[in-house]
Amino acid sequence: MAKHPLWSDEYWLLLLQLYLKKPVGVKPLFSKSLVDLSLDLHIPPEFLHTQMFRLRMVTPRIERLWEKYGKNPSKLNKDVKTLWKMKGYGNSKEFYDGVQLYESFEKDWEPLEENKVLTPVKLILILNLYFQLTPITMVPETPEIAQLAKLIGVKPQLITEVMDVYQFCDPYLNRDDFMINPLLAPCQQVWNRYGNDNPEKLYSIAEQLKEYFA
Secondary structure (H helix, E strand, C coil), rough: CCCCCCCCHHHHHHHHHHHHHCCCCCCEEEHHHHHHHHHHHHHHHHHHHHHHHHHCCHHHHHHHHHHHCCCHHHHHHHHHHCCCCCCHCCCCHHHCCCCCCCCCHHHCCCCCCCCCCCCHHHHHHHHHHCCCHHHHHHHCCCCCHHHHHHHHCCCCCCHHHHHHHHHHHCCHHHCCCCCCCHHHHHHHHHHHHEEEEEEEEHHHHHHHHHHHHC
């Protein structure tokens, strides 16, 4: 993977601190801690996840990192705090002023303007469940819908509303009625990304995304 334009070698400290959090080791790709760090740094979680794997490699730089901090967590935490202050943590707008940001991945985690409870990531999880159900089972009482609602922190009724919108997006249902729903645009965008692709690919992505809410 090519080096990300916003990556700095100082960020090894942030990844090491995350790596050492229990359970020690490489964190899941879409674990909340890794995603939150990626959003803070404006660097996709896929890149940080790959970098975290490199902490297990034997290279001069990585060896020096472990020698200095591996058995000295207090020094690591102190230096990480200093790093955040130097990088303008908490004042990201000022720090990244004039820096070109690639926010395509970040938008997936941001609340929708149409409904602040939802994010594109949540719509992806709902779409994955949509393909596992039939229209007649897309009701709040369905156990799978109740489980997903609890996982992502929304009401089952909202999930069924989204699924109703997805039925309108679904070309196989051939719905010719007219829909007025503010969620139509963001749902259509998610459908265009995943709805016409291999459902196994969507399922794999959704299972990884669930880690964020676990």
